Amino acid sequence: xxxxxxxxxxxxxxxxxxxxxxxxxxxxxxxxxxxxxxxxxxxxxxxxxxxxxxxxxxxxxxxxxxxxxxxxxxxxxxxxxxxxxxxxxxxxxxxxxxxxxxxxxxxxxxxxxxxxxxxxxxxxxxxxxxxxxxxxxxxxxxxxxxxxxxxxxxxxxxxxxxxxxxxxxxxxxxxxxxxxxxxxxxxxxxxxxxxxxxxxxxxxxxxxxxxxxxxxxxxxxxxxxxxxxxxxxxxxxxxxxxxxxxxxxxxxxxxxxxxxxxxxxxxxxxxxxxxxxxxxxxxxxxxxxxxxxxxxxxxxxxxxxxxxxxxxxxxxxxxxxxxxxxxxxxxxxxxxxxxxxxxxxxxxxxxxxxxxxxxxxxxxxxxxxxxxxxxxxxxxxxxxxxxxxxxxxxxxxxxxxxxxxxxxxxxxxxxxxxxxxxxxxxxxxxxxxxxxxxxxxxxxxxxxxxxxx
Amino acid sequence: xxxxxxxxxxxxxxxxxxxxxxxxxxxxxxxxxxxxxxxxxxxxxxxxxxxxxxxxxxxxxxxxxxxxxxxxxxxxxxxxxxxxxxxxxxxxxxxxxxxxxxxxxxxxxxxxxxxxxxxxxxxxxxxxxxxxxxxxxxxxxxxxxxxxxxxxxxxxxxxxxxxxxxxxxxxxxxxxxxxxxxxxxxxxxxxxxxxxxxxxxxxxxxxxxxxxxxxxxxxxxxxxxxxxxxxxxxxxxxxxxxxxxxxxxxxxxxxxxxxxxxxxxxxxxxxxxxxxxxxxxxxxxxxxxxxxxxxxxxxxxxxxxxxxxxxxxxxxxxxxxxxxxxxxxxxxxxxxxxxxxxxxxxxxxxxxxxxxxxxxxxxxxxxxxxxxxxxx
Numbered sequence: 001x002x003x004x005x006x007x008x009x010x011x012x013x014x015x016x017x018x019x020x021x022x023x024x025x026x027x028x029x030x031x032x033x034x035x036x037x038x039x040x041x042x043x044x045x046x047x048x049x050x051x052x053x054x055x056x057x058x059x060x061x062x063x064x065x066x067x068x069x070x071x072x073x074x075x076x077x078x079x080x081x082x083x084x085x086x087x088x089x090x091x092x093x094x095x096x097x098x099x100x101x102x103x104x105x106x107x108x109x110x111x112x113x114x115x116x117x118x119x120x121x122x123x124x125x126x127x128x129x130x131x132x133x134x135x136x137x138x139x140x141x142x143x144x145x146x147x148x149x150x151x152x153x154x155x156x157x158x159x160x161x162x163x164x165x166x167x168x169x170x171x172x173x174x175x176x177x178x179x180x181x182x183x184x185x186x187x188x189x190x191x192x193x194x195x196x197x198x199x200x201x202x203x204x205x206x207x208x209x210x211x212x213x214x215x216x217x218x219x220x221x222x223x224x225x226x227x228x229x230x231x232x233x234x235x236x237x238x239x240x241x242x243x244x245x246x247x248x249x250x251x252x253x254x255x256x257x258x259x260x261x262x263x264x265x266x267x268x269x270x271x272x273x274x275x276x277x278x279x280x281x282x283x284x285x286x287x288x289x290x291x292x293x294x295x296x297x298x299x300x301x302x303x304x305x306x307x308x309x310x311x312x313x314x315x316x317x318x319x320x321x322x323x324x325x326x327x328x329x330x331x332x333x334x335x336x337x338x339x340x341x342x343x344x345x346x347x348x349x350x351x352x353x354x355x356x357x358x359x360x361x362x363x364x365x366x367x368x369x370x371x372x373x374x375x376x377x378x379x380x381x382x383x384x385x386x387x388x389x390x391x392x393x394x395x396x397x398x399x400x401x402x403x404x405x406x407x408x409x410x411x412x413x414x415x416x417x418x419x420x421x422x423x424x425x426x427x428x429x430x431x432x433x434x435x436x437x438x439x440x441x442x443x444x445x446x447x448x449x450x451x452x453x
Numbered sequence: 454x455x456x457x458x459x460x461x462x463x464x465x466x467x468x469x470x471x472x473x474x475x476x477x478x479x480x481x482x483x484x485x486x487x488x489x490x491x492x493x494x495x496x497x498x499x500x501x502x503x504x505x506x507x508x509x510x511x512x513x514x515x516x517x518x519x520x521x522x523x524x525x526x527x528x529x530x531x532x533x534x535x536x537x538x539x540x541x542x543x544x545x546x547x548x549x550x551x552x553x554x555x556x557x558x559x560x561x562x563x564x565x566x567x568x569x570x571x572x573x574x575x576x577x578x579x580x581x582x583x584x585x586x587x588x589x590x591x592x593x594x595x596x597x598x599x600x601x602x603x604x605x606x607x608x609x610x611x612x613x614x615x616x617x618x619x620x621x622x623x624x625x626x627x628x629x630x631x632x633x634x635x636x637x638x639x640x641x642x643x644x645x646x647x648x649x650x651x652x653x654x655x656x657x658x659x660x661x662x663x664x665x666x667x668x669x670x671x672x673x674x675x676x677x678x679x680x681x682x683x684x685x686x687x688x689x690x691x692x693x694x695x696x697x698x699x700x701x702x703x704x705x706x707x708x709x710x711x712x713x714x715x716x717x718x719x720x721x722x723x724x725x726x727x728x729x730x731x732x733x734x735x736x737x738x739x740x741x742x743x744x745x746x747x748x749x750x751x752x753x754x755x756x757x758x759x760x761x762x763x764x765x766x767x768x769x770x771x772x773x774x775x776x777x778x779x780x781x782x783x784x785x786x787x788x789x790x791x792x793x794x795x796x797x798x799x800x801x802x803x804x805x806x807x808x809x810x811x812x813x814x815x816x817x818x819x820x821x822x823x824x825x826x827x828x829x
Contacts (some may be wrong), residue, residue: 022630079817100633139748160544160633163815172810173763177808181801199800331640381580383653384574409656412648418625419641423634 001399036346039431043350047357049280050077058372063229066236072365074245076357077440081251084352087336088258088345089305095343096266097298098278100165103152104306105146106172109325111307112315113179115141116202117194126319127185127202128195129252138311146300147309148175153299157292171326180322201321212240227243243335251312255349258305265301274298278343335359335415338422341429350430359415365408370400381406464557469819477818486512486796500647521680521749523768523788526689529742530768531694538711538775539731542626542635544584546643548737550760553615553646554740555747556654559592559610564826566592566600579753581655594682594748595665605686605744608768612740613636615646616732628728642757644707650757658754661747683745687768690738698777703730711775764791764804767811773821783821787811 007191015071019131055068086104119137120129129137148171156167182198189195212218225237255416265271274387276284277291285293314324340351370376380386386402389395403410422429489507490492509772531539532546558578561578567590571575575584594601623638667678698704706727710717720723746761747753768787772779787807 133537154686159815161821162636163770163819165633165636166543167812167815170767170812172752174805174808174812177801177805183799183801303712327762330513331644334637334640382574382655384572384578384581387575406652409648409652412644413652416644419644420638423638423641424626425624427630427634 026378032264039346040349040353043353047353048073049074051361051365053370053398054362057371058365063234063236066225067238067241068244070237070241074241074248075141076361077252079356080312081248082309082354083333084255084349085251085258085309086306086315086333087313087340087352088255088262089302089309090333090337091340091345091348091393092262092265092298092302092305094151094337095341095348096159096271096274097295099157099295099302100161101168101299101302102165102327102330102334103168103172105325105327106168106175107303107306108314108329109175109308110148111141111310111321112204112305112320112325113141113146113196114144114307115179115311117317119194119205120191120203121205121244124203126158127197128189128193129202130194134208134266137205138308141315142304143309149293149303149313150296155294157295157299166328172325172330173328176322177311177324179325185254197321198403199322201319201323204315204318204320207247207316209250210243212246213243218415237321239341241313242376247316249325251316252309253310258309259345259349269385270294270297294318295393312446328443329368330358335419337429338419339429344429344431347429347431354430359411359418363407363414367404370404376401377402403431455618460691469757471813472723475823477552482797494657505635512793513796516789519789519792520790521683521784522791523785523795524684524765524770525742525746525749525784526761526787527781527784528687528690528745529739529765530689530772530784531777532737532739532766534769534772534777534780535707535711535731535735537769539560539707540635540728541714541767544634545636546619546646547735547764547765548735548758549643549646549650550612550616550739550747550758551743551761552650552682552753552758553743554612554755554804555743555753556650556742556755557611557732557754558604559606559747561607562592562600562604563590563661565603566590578654580659581657587660588665591665592661592665593665593667594678596663601682601748605741608744609737610740612743613733613736616736616739617729619646621728621733647759649757654755656755658752661766662750662751664751679748679751684750686741686745690741694734694738694777697734698781707731715770763811764807767807768801770811770819771814776821779821786822 019388051072052164054071057064059065059068069338086108090104091103093101112180115134115137116127118140119134120127120131121131122128152171156164159167180199181196184196185198191218212224222239222242225242226233228234266275273284273289273291273294276287276289281291284294307375310325313318336352336355337348338351339354340349361369377397379380380398383402386399389397390399486507490509490512515621529547529551532550533544536542536544555601559579560577563579564573567576567585571584575582576590580587580590586693591597592600592604619642623642624635626636627635628694662679665677668675669678670676671681677749694758698708706717706722709720709722710724712725716725717727746757764787765784768784769780770783771786772781787810790810791803796804798806
């Protein structure tokens with residue numbers, strides 16, 4: 001994960017437009033350096049292989065292995081797409097415009113809950129919505145998140161960066177506490193006919209892709225993974241996994257849409273003003289740009305994207321409660337952006353991938369492997385119980401078992417260490433050090449650089 | 454860097470607006486409160502009424518708990534305010550320093566109070582696992598005052614040790630970096646501290662202090678002695694901080710550094726030593742306030758400090774970052790808002806009310822409501 005990724009062959013170019021896949025890519029992404037696609041693809045292959053190895057190490061090769069691999073990949077894809085979307089949105093705030101927003105979870109919550117209040121059926125078990133069609137809910141959620149962003153941004157943008165951070169964190173906690181309130185929920189139910197359900201959460205509309213599996217095509221897809229081995233029908237990948245995997249792939253597609261959108265914004269005149277605000281706001285003002293309007297616009301756009309990201313992620317699981325929007329989620333997204341390097345869209349995607357795979361999911365997987373393979377003794381219930389044999393008879397096994405049992409705590413500790421190490425040693429992340437050209441035309445056209453020298 | 458940037462806003466007019474708003478809202482609430490004392494209730498729109506029923510006694514008890522909680526916010530806020538003004542960053546791990554103090558301190562206190570009742574590991578890890586209950590161990594100011602005192606000292610000293618170690622490894626290599634980089638690093642520190650504590654002490658919310666015989670009549674008023682202990686210790690520490698900052702050379706050096714770091718360096722102030730002293734004082738107070746917070750509420754879990762962090766920020770911001778008197782006053786205001794607001798709003802919203810006040814102050818009066826008395 002060192003610097004060489006950035007100095008890739010950005011200028012090496014084949015003539016585009018011969019109908020090949022590569023040309024389609026070039027068409028789709030416009031000016032993306034092909035190296036960026038390569039970086040993301042390589043990282044993805046590496047990570048997906050790693051997770052396959054994890055499953056193989058744990059289970060060995062059995063008839064259940066394909067399903068376990070698919071399930072692991074499903075989880076990975078789902079969280080990767082979710083965090084990449086949020087990281088891209090945050091990168092628009094922080095990386096492009098320098099707005100240090102640590103209220104991501106709050107804006108997600110506004111998006112998800114507005115969607116739920118609009119689209120959940122009125123006779124849901126927990127919470128109560130208006131039962132409007134899902135697209136209205138999704139668009140409403142994005143608009144609501146953008147409007148809350150507007151309300152926050154108009155007064156907050158004039159304060160210092162660290163004050164802005166505290167304001168956004170406070171706002172996200174106010175949002176979470178309000179959604180958590182049973183009193184508010186009961187009040188809106190009696191008066192307006194919708195309710196958040198308070199701390200017990202709210203039911204959500206079904207994933208739109210699930211409808212696909214009621215059709216013949218969906219059933220054919222499920223049957224594709226049922227094979228006959230020795231006259232016996234074996235389900236390689238369970239239908240539930242396929243269902244959820246399909247949704248994860250849809251999210252991945254939308255994430256690419258996010259990337260494309262932010263790429264376009266970054267290269268537009270609008271994006272150039274944003275970058276100039278980040279570098280030196282006074283210069284941008286001197287050049288006649290009303291930087292406040294730009295900041296407000298970009299803040300609203302980023303919040304809308306955070307709302308959408310939240311809807312696709314937390315809003316796609318049938319149920320959501322305010323606990324899903326604790327500040328820790330914001331910090332996760334931050335870690336993803338910081339790993340990738342703020343200011344780089346590709347970095348945000350790669351950062352999200354590494355965060356989800358190596359920091360978020362891998363520790364638990366490794367713990368599971370150790371647990372399954374080493375046949376450890378029962379873990380002691382407390383640290384004292386584990387430390388005592390270590391100190392008195394130098395028996396490390398109880399401590400190891402205790403550690404594996406508490407791997408989730410270690411995971412957070414690891415996260416903290418990584419965060420500190422990156423900020424100390426590589427504040428630009430993996431890709432933030434790359435200079436992004438602000439020019440609208442490609443300055444790296446083949447052969448051009450050499451002629452100039 | 455540390456100076457609040459005044460951008461192109463018309464400050465006097467917003468000031469007048471804010472003062473007017475506060476006056477109107479405050480006046481309305483006061484009238485409402487008086488109506489409540491008189492048990493007058495006038496129904497308004499949407500089931501909301503003017504006035505209602507609040508007895509003087511319940512108001513007084515809310516006021517008292519507001520002061521108690523406020524002193525915790527203020528005491529912890531002093532440290533946060535000092536690191537903010539001298540090291541120039543918002544320390545997001547300050548809340549977890551409170552937790553560190555709470556657990557290490559109560560580990561020691563339980564060990565002393567419950568010596569022989571259970572094995573050392575159980576007591577040191579603050580009742581992780583199964584064993585005798587809090588009443589059996591009897592850690593309270595009545596039955597084991599020595600244990601409580603030792604616990605407070607251990608809380609302060611171990612928290613200081615942890616903070617100095619963190620400063621050395623994390624913040625020292627980053628001294629010349631901007632506030633945002635340090636803020637991010639402090640989030641990392643907060644995660645490490647919180648989950649090391651969870652790893653060692655477990656994630657269970659456990660009862661710690663014994664409340665037997667703690668409620669006594671003092672001068673005819675029924676008082677919780679734990680609350681009283683908290684108030685006495687907190688106030689004396691605050692006075693001690695005041696004397697230290699105003700009367701000693703160290704205090705002068707700290708104030709100089711908060712004011713202008715480069716100038717302090719040029720004048721020959723050993724800035725690195727002052728930074729260390731800042732951590733010692735700030736972390737010591739944080740550790741003790743975490744410890745006292747648990748004394749008051751009787752239970753602890755690994756994220757109590759994190760939950761307190763935003764309130765402490767609110768206190769510091771309200772009083773004006775950099776001023777310890779501001780932090781104390783801000784802490785009392787936030788504590789009172791947190792408790793007394795229960796008269797008007799349901800209990801799910803009193804925390805939100807405190808945060809809302811913090812946001813409003815940050816937006817409209819970032820120099821704090823007591824601007825002008827910045828003294829370290």
